[in-house]
Amino acid sequence: MGNCCKPSHTLPPMSVPPSHQTPGQGLAAAEVRKPWRAWWRRQAPHRQDRFAALAPLVAVVLFLAAIASSFLYLRLEEIDREQEAVKRDVEYAQQQIRLRLLERQEQLMRVARDAANEEIDVEEFVSRAQSLISQYPELQAVSWIDERRRIKTSYAAPSLHTPLMRMVDDVLRPGETETNFSLARDLHQPVYGQPLGTAGDPTPLLQLHIPLTDRGRFAGVVLAEYGTDALLRHGVPAEVLNKYAVALVASDGRMLAGTVMPPSTSGSRLLPWSSQAEPYEIPVSPVGNGLVLRAQAYRTSQGVVGSGLFWLVGALSVLTAWMLIGSWSHTRKRQQAQQALMAETNFRRAMENSMLTGMRAMDLQGRITYVNAAFCQMTGWSEGELVGRTAPFPYWPEEDLEYLIARLEDELNGRSTPSGFQLRIKRRDGSIFDARLYISPLIDAVGKQTGWMASITDITEPNRIREQLSASYERFTTVLEALDAAVSVAPLGSPELLFANKLYRQWFGSQTHGHESLVARAGMPSMPPNDEHLDDVDAYAGLPTDSLTTSDAESAEIHVAELGKWLEVRARYLSWVDGRLVQMVIATDITPRRLAEEQAAHHAERAQTSSRLITMGEMASSVAHELNQPLAAITNYCNGMVSRLNGNGIAHEDLLAALEKTSRQAQRAGQIIHRIQSFVKRSEPKRSLSNVQDIVQESVELAGIELRRRNVRLSHYVAARLPPLMVDPILIEQVLVNLLRNAAEAIDSAQRPPQRRNIELRVLPRQEADVPGIEFAVTDTGTGLAPEVMEHLFEAFFSTKAHGMGIGLNLCRSIVESHMGRMQAENIYNGSECMGCRFSFWIPLAKAANALPNPANAAKTPGVPA
Structure with missing residues (x-):
């Protein structure tokens, strides 16, 4: 392994003919071999076997890396040259389209100027539009539109799609056309619109709005519509169309005209070994980013991946590496699989034992096949005492046997509800607790149902809390009903009465008219303004802007003639239980106090x-x-x-x-x-x-x-x-x-x-x-x-x-x-x-x-x- 990693001048001495070795070279080689030999002898036999198996593999990998690097370098050079050529030709094509659009824009501006100065009438306008459309095939339609967006006249090419033709006295369709019309009116400059049409429309059009100005006053626009396909065919030089797949693309990525190369089968176009060149895009001036010219060179070479030598070298290297590491990795994979299986088993067992929810599995005949530790802790029965048991189970209370047997029949027949049901469970010591049982089918690895899985949750504490909340609500309602003040709660902007106590019902009934009457007489805001024409007005203007819990309550003293009483009305805003903003009104009878105050005065x-x-x-x-x-x-x-x-x-x-x-x-x-x-x-x-x-x-x-x-x-x-x-x-x-x-x-x-x-x-x-x-x-x-x-x-x-x-x-x-x-x-x-x-x-x-x-x-x- 050490020799394959050293430069070529460190090869063993026998690789150099003895006649060409000098005394100095022999001594240097001997000094290099001694440390390597000492290190090799210090290694254990299994490590020597591992290094011996890895050395050929490393050599093959290095050889493959060298070949791949060479192919990669050559491919990158080729891609750079192709991209430069595409960029140069696309910019040339964009200039040709730009000049063509500017020439048409100048001609249309002259027509617009004559129309604004009333030098031409409708018939003359149609004549000139017909001349322009017949002379320049990319022009599809020219329309004269007044300041009210009504079409005075329009002329379209015979080849234009019928639904896209504009009729006299029609109004511009809403959407992008109306937006470009408003922009041309505000800027008093020609405005190019986004290309219209959908993906299924065969004739997407590019719009040009030229404003008509009569002595500084906006008098409408001249709307010219270009066919993107004709603009591409007549604006892009033929030599560019022959070399590249050229297309006009809208701002949303939708292709308007041209051809697109099919996606590369060799992977991403950004990868150097791809045989398909990277496309180049450039906005079409003066339209801007709304119209993009995209070009992509046709496939001219097979690329690195298509080279037979590359595949030959790669196949030989992979085959060699595979044969070398096949036997070495087989044993290691078996050991890893065994360790992973043990770790997964231990993890699942620990997870099941740490769960607070009891799990119980039964087969299709109603026999218990599995219980987890939480289920055993809930019932007090061990796993050995429960597994294999059939109904009636030992954790069923005797007084609930009929009910539980009926629910078990529903469970085995698949009639259980997803929301589960509540039952009582008896512990081994005889104590009872409330639980909720959820049933789901037990499916094996091949998709076959083998039984039913039940999860059991102790709901004794939630039931106790629910009972306390219910009692608290009853106490709260009793206190409010016994108050000497009328209490009502109603949401803002709604006739619904959310709450009313007994005194309020005695005075005003169960409707909201009493609540609204009290708020109106006290001069307090009860509803947010709902003026649809005021788009910039906050719907909750006038309501408190600070936190509802800290906002001060409003109060006022009013006289209710129908009751013959003086009432002190207090109101404040609350967040209701469903999140709505509501207003609570408390009306207290202060008639005796007012009489006392009058006497005191x-x-x-x-x-x-x-x-x-x-x-x-x-x-x-x-x-x-x-x-x-x-x-x-x-x-x-x-x-x-x-x-x-x-x-x-x-x-x-x-x-x-x-x-x-x-x-x-x-x-x-x-x-x-x-x-x-x-x-x-x-x-x-x-x-x-x-x-x-x-x-x-x-x-x-x-x-x-x-x-x-x-x-x-x-x-x-x-x-x-x-x-x-x-x-x-x-x-x-x-x-x-x-x-x-x-x-x-x-x-x-x-x-x-x-x-x-x-x-x-x-x-x-x-x-x-x-x-x-x-x-x-x-x-x-x-x-x-x-x-x-x-x-x-x-x-x-x-x-x-x-x-x-x-x-x-x-x-x-x-x-x-x-x-x-x-x-x-x-x-x-x-x-x-x-x-x-x-x-x-x-x-x-x-x-x-x-x-x-x-x-x-x-x-x-x-x-x-x-």
């Missing part, structure tokens, strides 16, 4: 009126002092006029002046009384667009009485051009008056000196959370609020005054929040010293308030209707 309104009366009561002395001044002035004016009239010492002009002053003082007193009366009188809350300046002015005049009594100065600033507010002005005045009085009382109780007895009222525009509104801020110079007081400041019945009722600030905050506003209080510090307190509330503008969500306690807010 009524009591709150009365509390507001009472609060204003209390405020006026606390300001009684100040009001009396305020009224005393104009009344005293009136008295003085009247006494003075009486005295001067008695003494005849008053002129007519002085008397008029005194009477005018008396009238102004009386008007002043009347205004004070009217303002107090408007403030304390009871009325229904009424919101309207109110001027901020007027609200502040009224509040300042009302609170000014108390402020002057306590010797407190008030400075107020209202920003210019403030927009109106949608509020109840009396309620806002009540809030301002309470805050100004509290500020005056804080300053009075702090016993500030005259220079620090100041209150500042500022009204400015301010945005909160990007919502425009107006802020009212009252700042005093008192001692501020303690932290423990700040925590409970707005709570009901909490007051820091000795005789306070604790409802003023609570009512103020309720009024502000009913107007969608916010109220807060904070101390003002100068370093560590508290310089006073600042109360502020913010009211959104009218448009912003409408956009804000209605708070949950709006119905409970005093003075605000639910």
Whole structure:
């Protein structure tokens, strides 16, 4: 083996004649032989036999490889030359077809230009089309089509297939022709269409759409249709057609015209020993990839495989190798087959023993012939105790013998169902478990049925789970039926009602009209839009885009007149058990709550009126002092006029002046009384667009009485051009008056000196959370609020005054929040010293308030209707 793998100069010395050997060559050969001999003697006898058998085989394989390499090299050279020739000739043929198509395109474009400019009529168009078709055989038909895809005129060659002819006033057939028509209209350029026709159509056509443009306006197309077979015969030179199998192929691989070489019998064309040349393809310009020119050289040689010498050498080499390894491989194959059989047997036995499904085989007479380990573990009986037994079997319960014997008869007669059947099996210890049995025929290696095979699965646990699920469903249904709310589930876009509990059925019956009515009245989407003309609109627009398990439920309160009830409707989307998107609606009767809220609002309104009366009561002395001044002035004016009239010492002009002053003082007193009366009188809350300046002015005049009594100065600033507010002005005045009085009382109780007895009222525009509104801020110079007081400041019945009722600030905050506003209080510090307190509330503008969500306690807010 070693000698056949060495180069030729390492052959044994006896291969060289002794007369030609030099002393140096003999010594080198002897040195080479010694290591090989030593290695050969170290090998065991069986390894020497193996090497001796392999050495001739390796020599034959190397010889065959050398011959095959030579043939392969020569064949590759020949294939390269043939491919270059095919490529060169096909490109030449493609240029000829391209020039021919461009010439026809230029001629047709001139016809199209004349037709667009109305230089030719229909008859002239037909005449010119006839001339072109008779002169150029590849042209099969020329048609004039207007912008509405209607055929004005058309001329076709007599040889054209009748179904492909176009009739006047017909409309273009839909599909590829209509697409190319639209493309030519949009591009205003000639467009070649995909070749029409099917595999069975003898005349597939290539289309050319030339647009007609009348002063920039699209006026139709001139449709020229080429016969692909004529285009191939007249466009490809004859010398190319004689040397190659030339064909025109569509983009989908369908052959349109030409000839195709039969498939090579020597294997793939890519193999070098194939005698059939590789085809060459090139797109036909200007058509593009829609039309491909394919050419393949005819068979000119037998190839490597067709060479007799190749087959002779190959046959001798294979015969020699086969004879050498025949006896060597025979024994080895027997050993391998035996080992494979043992491994397969052990694998199948292990697989059967590891299965959890019990297997049992019976012959045609009903005798058990096989059971696996899982079956024995299920029943507790061993294989020896079961194999060979006939019915009744020991694992059959005595009370089920009749049923099991009947099923066994069905099994032996082939009447068992593929879905199997359920039965009970008794273990050896007497316990019972549920099982499911599947029967199938047992077919041997020759296709003959020898018995029946049964697979048994323990279904005790699945049955227990099924019973638990059934009980759980009953509990779930019982809970839903006992709910005090109507629950319904319906799919989107379908009139089907998937679920409805008892209360829903009592209110609305078993139809979906109640579900749809609740959703519609609550203003919630119940069905996706189904506008067929809106192709770009998502069919589920408006539905939640987040996960259904995290999407918030929608809720609304509606009044159902037919039931005479107020219902709180909540809805959310769910994925039903069958994968459909459904909407669940829960309607709860809230009529008692609404009645309670209305009563609470009524009591709150009365509390507001009472609060204003209390405020006026606390300001009684100040009001009396305020009224005393104009009344005293009136008295003085009247006494003075009486005295001067008695003494005849008053002129007519002085008397008029005194009477005018008396009238102004009386008007002043009347205004004070009217303002107090408007403030304390009871009325229904009424919101309207109110001027901020007027609200502040009224509040300042009302609170000014108390402020002057306590010797407190008030400075107020209202920003210019403030927009109106949608509020109840009396309620806002009540809030301002309470805050100004509290500020005056804080300053009075702090016993500030005259220079620090100041209150500042500022009204400015301010945005909160990007919502425009107006802020009212009252700042005093008192001692501020303690932290423990700040925590409970707005709570009901909490007051820091000795005789306070604790409802003023609570009512103020309720009024502000009913107007969608916010109220807060904070101390003002100068370093560590508290310089006073600042109360502020913010009211959104009218448009912003409408956009804000209605708070949950709006119905409970005093003075605000639910």
